[in-house]
Structures are given as C-alpha cells and as structure tokens.
Amino acid sequence: MTAASAPVRERPPRGRVHRGRVNTRRLAPYLFLLPNMLIFAVFTIWPALNGFNLSFYDSSNGRTFKPVGTGNYSAILSDEEFWAVVRHTLVYTVGFVLISTVLAMALALMINAQRRGRGAISAAYFLPIVISPVVVGIVWRAAFDRERGMVNQGLSAVGLGEPGWLVEPSLAMVAIIVVGTWIHLGFYAMILMSGLQSIDGSLYEAARIDGTTTWQAIRLITMPLLRPTLMVVVILATIAGFQSFDFIFTLTGGGPVSATTLMVQYIYENGFSYPIEYGLASAAAVILFVVVFMVTFANYVLGRRSDSI
Amino acid sequence: MRAQTTIGGLACVALAATLAACAPGTAEPSSGGQSAPATVDFSSFKGKTLTYVYFTDGPDEKATRDAIAKFEQETGAKVNLQIVPFADLNTALQARLSGGNAPEVARVSDWHPFADEAVDFKQYFGSDYASEFSAGAAGTAQDAAGHMYAVPSDSTINGPFINVDAFKKAGVAVPTKWTWEELVTSAKKVAAANQMPYAVAIDKSGNRLSTVLSQFGTVMVGKDGTNALDKAKAAKALTFFTDLVKSNASPKDFWLGSGSKYSGANEIFLAKQVPVYLSGPWQVGAFAESAKFTWAAVPNPCEERCGGFPGGKFMVAFKNSKDPVLGAAFVQWMNRAENQTEIDKTAFWLPTRKDLTEKGFDYPTHDADMKVFVSQIRETPEDTWPAGFDPAFTNSAKALIAETDKVVAGQQDVATAVDNVSAEIDKAIQGAK
Numbered sequence: 001m002t003a004a005s006a007p008v009r010e011r012p013p014r015g016r017v018h019r020g021r022v023n024t025r026r027l028a029p030y031l032f033l034l035p036n037m038l039i040f041a042v043f044t045i046w047p048a049l050n051g052f053n054l055s056f057y058d059s060s061n062g063r064t065f066k067p068v069g070t071g072n073y074s075a076i077l078s079d080e081e082f083w084a085v086v087r088h089t090l091v092y093t094v095g096f097v098l099i100s101t102v103l104a105m106a107l108a109l110m111i112n113a114q115r116r117g118r119g120a121i122s123a124a125y126f127l128p129i130v131i132s133p134v135v136v137g138i139v140w141r142a143a144f145d146r147e148r149g150m151v152n153q154g155l156s157a158v159g160l161g162e163p164g165w166l167v168e169p170s171l172a173m174v175a176i177i178v179v180g181t182w183i184h185l186g187f188y189a190m191i192l193m194s195g196l197q198s199i200d201g202s203l204y205e206a207a208r209i210d211g212t213t214t215w216q217a218i219r220l221i222t223m224p225l226l227r228p229t230l231m232v233v234v235i236l237a238t239i240a241g242f243q244s245f246d247f248i249f250t251l252t253g254g255g256p257v258s259a260t261t262l263m264v265q266y267i268y269e270n271g272f273s274y275p276i277e278y279g280l281a282s283a284a285a286v287i288l289f290v291v292v293f294m295v296t297f298a299n300y301v302l303g304r305r306s307d308s309i
Numbered sequence: 310m311r312a313q314t315t316i317g318g319l320a321c322v323a324l325a326a327t328l329a330a331c332a333p334g335t336a337e338p339s340s341g342g343q344s345a346p347a348t349v350d351f352s353s354f355k356g357k358t359l360t361y362v363y364f365t366d367g368p369d370e371k372a373t374r375d376a377i378a379k380f381e382q383e384t385g386a387k388v389n390l391q392i393v394p395f396a397d398l399n400t401a402l403q404a405r406l407s408g409g410n411a412p413e414v415a416r417v418s419d420w421h422p423f424a425d426e427a428v429d430f431k432q433y434f435g436s437d438y439a440s441e442f443s444a445g446a447a448g449t450a451q452d453a454a455g456h457m458y459a460v461p462s463d464s465t466i467n468g469p470f471i472n473v474d475a476f477k478k479a480g481v482a483v484p485t486k487w488t489w490e491e492l493v494t495s496a497k498k499v500a501a502a503n504q505m506p507y508a509v510a511i512d513k514s515g516n517r518l519s520t521v522l523s524q525f526g527t528v529m530v531g532k533d534g535t536n537a538l539d540k541a542k543a544a545k546a547l548t549f550f551t552d553l554v555k556s557n558a559s560p561k562d563f564w565l566g567s568g569s570k571y572s573g574a575n576e577i578f579l580a581k582q583v584p585v586y587l588s589g590p591w592q593v594g595a596f597a598e599s600a601k602f603t604w605a606a607v608p609n610p611c612e613e614r615c616g617g618f619p620g621g622k623f624m625v626a627f628k629n630s631k632d633p634v635l636g637a638a639f640v641q642w643m644n645r646a647e648n649q650t651e652i653d654k655t656a657f658w659l660p661t662r663k664d665l666t667e668k669g670f671d672y673p674t675h676d677a678d679m680k681v682f683v684s685q686i687r688e689t690p691e692d693t694w695p696a697g698f699d700p701a702f703t704n705s706a707k708a709l710i711a712e713t714d715k716v717v718a719g720q721q722d723v724a725t726a727v728d729n730v731s732a733e734i735d736k737a738i739q740g741a742k
Contacts, residue, residue: 064425256566258714
C-alpha cells in the first residue's frame, strides 16, 4: 500500500475548510458589538474627529470657518487664563484623587467588615452618583451658604466661625473637592469592595493564626492583592477629576475670581458662552484629551510596573 | 500584532488628516436669498406660514402671543412661535442657519453674529425706516454702512428699585433725585432701621456695572468703535463700587459667590435683605407678582452724569428662510406704533419707536414705575447706546466683571484693574473686526 493509495485525511489548514462555520464563529462577537460600536462611532468618534478638525479653524458663529492652522493652539498656550485654569485643574484633580481614593478605601474596608446591613449601607453611599450633578451643585451651594448654610451652622455651633466657603478662593477649592469626593466616594468604594471580596479569606485566617495584627493584614495581604482594583479607581478618579464641570458650575460658577474654573468650564465658556469661539474650545478640548490620555497611561504603566516588582 | 497596530495607527492618522483637510461649514458668509420686493403686500400672505424663534423674559410671552393672534387675523398668515431658552438661542439659531433651516424671524439680544444672513429692512421699507425709531435705538440696529439688519423691538434702561415700606419705617423720604453718596447714606440708614444686612444690591452684570461707569463719566467703547475708557473716571467708579462691596454694604458673598456667571440680586431684594436694588424694568412684572411689600422704581443716582445704561432686544428676519418677505413684513407689523404699544403695555417693555418715546403711553399697572424708566431713557447720555451695543461690548464687559472681582477679593488694586480692563477692551475691539 502506498501513501497515494491510502485515504489519508489531511487536517485542513485553519480557516480554509469549514470556512463558513469558522468565520461565522469569529464574526459573531463583532456582530454583537456592532450596534454599540455604530453608536460609539456616530456619537463619540465622529464628533471627536470633527472637534479635532475644528481646532484648526476660527469660527465665531459655527457657520463660517476660516483656517488658522495651529493658531488656536498658540492662542490658548499663550493665554494666562488657560494656565491659571490648568493650575486649578491640577490642584483639584490631585486633591480629589487622593482624598476620594483614601476615603473610598477606608469606607470599603469598613463596609466589608460589617456582618449585617452591608447592602443597605452600600446603597446609601452609592446614592450621590445617581443624583444629577446639577442638583448636587445647587444643594451644596445652599449647604455652604455663609450665613444660612448647614455647614456653617454646624461649625459655628462648635465655635469654628462662619468661613466663606464659596467666597474665599482657597476655601472654594476645598468645597469643590469635598463635593466631588462626596459624589464619587460610594462608587469607588463599591469597586474596591468587589476587589476585597475576591481576596481568598483563607489568607487572612492563616495570617491570624500566625499572629498578624489587623493593620499588618491590611498592609501585607489586602493592599498588594487589591492593587489592580485600586489602580482602576485611581484611573477612574483621575479622568473624573479632569472632566469635572457640571456640579462645579452650579456650585461656584467657576468663582470666586475664577478660582474654581477648571478645564471643561474653560472649554464650555469658549464654545457655548457668547461670544462663541468654537475653534478655541475645540483646541482646548484636544489639549485636555492629550493630558488625560497621558496621565491615565502613566498611571497604567506605573501600576503595571509596580505589579511586576 | 505589531503590524496590525501600525496599520491601525496609520489609518487613524490618515482619517484625521483627511478630516482636517475638509473645511467645516462654509468659508464665506452666505449670499443670495430672495430679493426685496418694491412694495410689501400684506394681503398676499394669506395661507402662508412663518417661524418665529423667540426667548421669553416672562410676561412678554402672553403679549407676543396676543400680537401674533392679531397678525394672523389681519393677514391670514400663520405664525409658528418656537420658544427656546435664552442660553441656547445663539447656538440653536446658528445651527439652524448652518443646516439650511433658517426661521423667518428671531428675537435676539445681539444681531451682529447674524448680519450676513439677515435682511436689510431698509431695502423693504425704505431708507427712512430707521428714523421711525428713537435715535439711540436706531443707531444700535444699523452697521457702519447704514444697513439695518435688525429692528429694535424693545429697550431697557437700568435703574434702581426701593423697598418703600422700609424707607417709610426708617423715616427716609423716597428720593426724586440723588447722588451715589446720598443713595448709599439713605440706604444704610434704611437698612439699619429695618435690620437688613445690606444697603444696596446690584446685579452681577457687565451691563449694570457699566451704569456706574457711565454715571461717573465714562464708557468702554466709543461711537467710532474705539477704546473710550477714561481711566481716571473708571478708577473713581470702580473705587466707589468695590469699596461698597468690600464693606459688605453691597453683598460681597453674592458678588464673589456667583463666579463668572451673570447673577441677579432680585432674590435678595424680594427677601427684604436690602432696601435699594439696581436692576431694570424687566423686574417690574416679576415684582408685581412676587414682592410682599410696597416697592417703587426711582431715578438713577447722578454723579458726573445722570441716567442709566441701555439694553434691549432686536427682531431679525433671515434672507435664506423660506419666506423672507413674510418675515420682514411680520417684523415691521409687530413694531408698528399701535402694536408695539400693546406689547409694551403687557410685557412692561420700554418703547423703541421715536413717536412712542416722545408721546408716551400709560401702562395699565405700575404706570408710575414704568414712567420713571422712560424718564431715565431721556436722561441717559447718548454715548451709552453705541457703547452698549458695540460688538466689542460683551468681551469688554466680561473683563470689567473679572477685573472687578479681583479687586473685591483683594488680589489687585483698582489702578491695575482699570489698566487690565483697558487692555481687554483693545483686544475685544480687535477681535470684533
């Protein structure tokens, strides 16, 4: 019997024979993703590309456009107001990320240690994220009112006076960090709680047998195993920090003396507040995108590097 | 994998480059549109429809709807009134114009951004049409070449309101003429007698602060579109005003706490926290409904000059709409003497027509208050009209507010603020060209 006469059934090269079945299987996920991707492309990618395009034009009415090359970028980068806005945004974002992450961590540990009512407590802390940011701003504006606000009534009851939360530039920055943290705290705590619950309980049991203290358990077991989740929270908080606008606009209007005007408000005021400057607003939006992308990427890389050490 | 990433990256760059090469919108202002007929025949509009994009300040909506009903009855045309929030007006209109969906008519606060799309009313109603309006109002509706791209439909003039009950309780006479010093002295006395925390409240607005500048003798933009700020007079005005706010005689928290946004101090006045409030006649309707005390409009304080600072709205008709002739005719009809009178009476607007301003008319309610504002138009210096409606005014006013904020917050002195405002006026004038 020769090889030629033997009916050898050769294994077909991948993807050639049974092409129809294989391709259908390969295509299926993309088909499922297609509706979402279409919406994403039409309402996110296309406007973003258009915004990038607009940043090279000058338009004060949205109808007539004059190409100005990189003129809008030069105008923004030489604008003192822009750099002041960048400083405010950085101060806010750093403060917000640090405080909200630390408090969310503490809250997650606290809720996770509860035996009863964990769901109810979680829901209560989660609530602010589902409230309209505009409403949050208005409510906190009333709470921070110097004379009639709840915050100062509490402070003056214990002899701490009546600080001008929305009137003193440095206090206004504190106020927006507090409110930003209040909004996101529950959400970040929920993410961290899911990370905490994925840690194997036997590790803590073994550590307890070895005589570790609670703090040692947190430092040596919880923190290292929670690092990927923590990194997600830091990245989300960083993005949220850079993009903060709506609640600040109703809380302080960007004041006093522009002390709480952040990047998105700067973009909004150039683009939609009269007189309209679409080109400048688009250029500022592109700059914000690049900054957020770089910071997020740096966070990601640093997070991965520390994981691999 | 690396090759795929490279190809993907190159595709993105190519897409972005292609897109960047495509000019958005149009490079040139639009031209064309239906040309103006020799005469406008109102009987030819029967069965036709026009769209009127409108924003409302309150009681004017009913007045406008009543006038529209009368227009529809007289002409047989149909008016589709589309009310949009003021904050969205400019972007909404520009989007419609950009999309080739121009309404026939719109009510706007500044017609300059729409000049290239607007009909020239002089082409429809004759070169003398502008003279039907008071000189100040007519001047604000025309460009340097004399084109009349808008009709001044209603005007405002800033002026103070007082809490009459509080004045009576304090034994302070209701003023008929006063200086700023007398106003503040009286207001402080009234506030003290009524346990009110503040003496004077002023809306946080560049237009309102321009009133103080004008009373101290200067405006920001001159008639010829140049920087007209007299620094010495501006410094005097800002020193007076910022001292008032820093001492909390005018609410400091209100002034600093509203950021870069316009903010009305009407709630402070309505809450009986201040006896004197500088605003304008658009508050009359609201106060008539909400105030739980007797109030009155009183004359502006005089310093170097008297009077207030003007504001107002315009009606524009768009030449690339479906029926620009009907649009232009509707604007002209709404601003005839008899129709403007009816609208003004209900909406508490001040007339823009020369005959109505000179002759006057009685408002069915709060006539005395409205007459005070009408009298203030006559006292207002002429240079405030071009100053308030110049295309450079908005940015100049923003700078005025921002720099005043810094003085109030103790971040700079008045002299620096005035220098900065002057520099920003130059920039605004340059940008408006």
